[in-house]
Amino acid sequence: MQPGDTYSDRCPTRLILDRVGDKWAVLILGLLAEQPTRFNQLRRTIKGISQKMLSQTLKSLERDGLVKRRAIATVPVTVEYSITPLGRTLAQAVDPLRLWAEGNVKEVLAAQRRYDQSMEKTARVA
């Protein structure tokens, strides 16, 4: 096995692709790259994420050294998350992907419609 050979199933790089290929992780890192944010604020901003999923994803990101958790001694305690220097380099690497998704969404949806129509036609002929 080559070090860093993502095509080998024994390469730990594969584990990282799993993590950074996670939609929620990408969205959370994108927000934290702008500013440290409290748990409840993250939950409100990222539509459709459950409390459990947000909590799990933040824990994985913290374990990977990509975000930092800080408990603030308010009543009740509030928890704030911030991005680490390592996390910031990842957020920068993810950015072209997010921009691509935003810029090409129409073209992909059009391709999907064409594909589905051609499949329907094939089904009718068969």
Add this chain to the structure above:
Amino acid sequence: MQPGDTYSDRCPTRLILDRVGDKWAVLILGLLAEQPTRFNQLRRTIKGISQKMLSQTLKSLERDGLVKRRAIATVPVTVEYSITPLGRTLAQAVDPLRLWAEGNVKEVLAAQRRYDQSMEKTARVA
């Protein structure tokens, strides 16, 4: 909703992040960006992918307009996949992420060890 607001759950950009955040899709696009490749060759190169998963992922990528499928009239028929111009722009957008994963795998694994050790310590104290 803003067009292309990935933080909204009604935004189709979210669907695309799902797709391009898929580890197998990233690996397949990376290979096809180099040269058109036959199904069986893809399967041999991407360790750990099942025939079913490869087949499903290729179908989704074709539906998204990112890869093109070509049946070659050999006996038995062989099927070759190539990347489309749209797929090539995505492969380029994914590249920094792949490079990040390859370059930072050691640092992430070290962070995971530190996190797990600190969790063990906390568990012992509690």
